[in-house]
Amino acid sequence: MSVRASGVCYADIGTAAARNPATGFPIVPGHEVAGVIAELGEQVEGWSVGDRVAVGWFGGGCGRCDRCRAGDVVHCPERQVPGLSYPGGWAESITVPADALARIPAGLDFFEAAPFGCAGVTAFNAVREAGTPAGGRVAVFGLGGLGHLAVQFAAELGYEVVAVARGDSREQPARDLGAHHYIDSAGQAPGAALAQLGGADLIVYTASSTGPVDELLTGLRVHGRITLVGVDAGSLTVPAARLVMNGHVITGQLTGSPRDTEAAMRFAVTTGVRPMIERMPLEQAGLAVSRLRSAAPRFRVVLDTTDGRPS
Structure with a gap:
């Protein structure tokens, strides 16, 4: 080739x-x-x-x-x-x-x-294979090489899109890519901010550090799902009762x-x-x-x- x-x-x-x-x-x-x-x-x-x-x-x-x-x-x-x-x-x-x-x-x-x-196929599959109901709300955590594609795919698939990234300088690029809402994770806890919006049906997690995942789960709706596509060598610590009571799903997407x-x-x-x-x-x-x-x-x-x- x-x-x-x-x-x-x-x-x-x-x-x-x-x-x-x-x-x-x-x-x-x-x-x-x-x-x-x-x-x-x-x-x-x-x-x-x-x-x-x-x-x-x-x-x-x-x-x-x-x-x-x-x-x-x-x-x-x-x-x-x-x-x-x-x-x-x-x-x-x-x-x-x-x-x-x-x-x-x-x-x-x-x-x-x-x-x-x-990046493209990973973001595409993370959004389309999640089973999010039509018109649902999809949050994309991280606006980098994966995240900027996930925002576009989610918007074009007809979802209400929330982009979550650090700093206000990324708000306009996120909106230009199709995001309907923007959360500055440097200024507020993103899970709590998502909850104030009514929660997300799907969170596509594209950041390389797993540290914020626990708090972010508070922004999932009942039966919500978080799909990890960005990972590090860390581990997740999630209260089991929260998963059971809310029917949450934590999964990963491999290309x-x-x-x-x-x-x-x-x-x-x-x-x-x-x-x-x-x-x-x-x-x-x-x-x-x-x-x-x-x-x-x-x-x-x-x-x-x-x-x-x-x-």
Whole structure:
């Protein structure tokens, strides 16, 4: 696959600092990849050289286990991840299993398509698979690379959207993305503020720290659900009585399959949902990681791997 664009994800911070244990050489990160098929393996069917494709966090599965046979490929125990299982997309080319490919629809360019392989499909699935009733209220905690997409998806799916982020400087961007309400978590307890609005049916939690989750649960309606898509090494401490009395659900969302990625991209073409990106040359990958570490990008960095070649 000839790479045209490759996203920079928060998980890449750790990958960029890692080394291959067998060779000692640095690992090539990159699991949000968009480009063109340059060559096919002998037994690959259904694809052609020149097809526009994307590869995301799911980089291939075994195809044999119960999870794969059920269509839940992202939970395959032998799943592969670009940048971890094999060299990733921060390069001019990448070799991937055919079952990892997603078709890029007309209407999305490579730089818009790349983030859909991880951030886009994760945010899309977190919102659409929650079972929130029509016209319900969806809160998005965190307005970064994942959160700004979740706000758009929730708004376009017809929900009343509450964006929760730190500082008043993010209120206008949140409203521009489709949020109907904004809560500054630096100035007030977000769970209490959500409760004052009447509570949320769904909270999509995109922050990297799990610390605020306990208080945030006070803003869930009865039978409400919080879906974690941003995590750290921490643990949750939640009063069991609160879960039982209110019928709350705490769950997680782990990316999506290539078919899910295609669905997210088609939905984006139809509705106008787009990642807001900073485009940087591949040679500045180190700077991109530094900017991401300091939470500087608004909202996603995508590396241009073409080096002036026609895209």
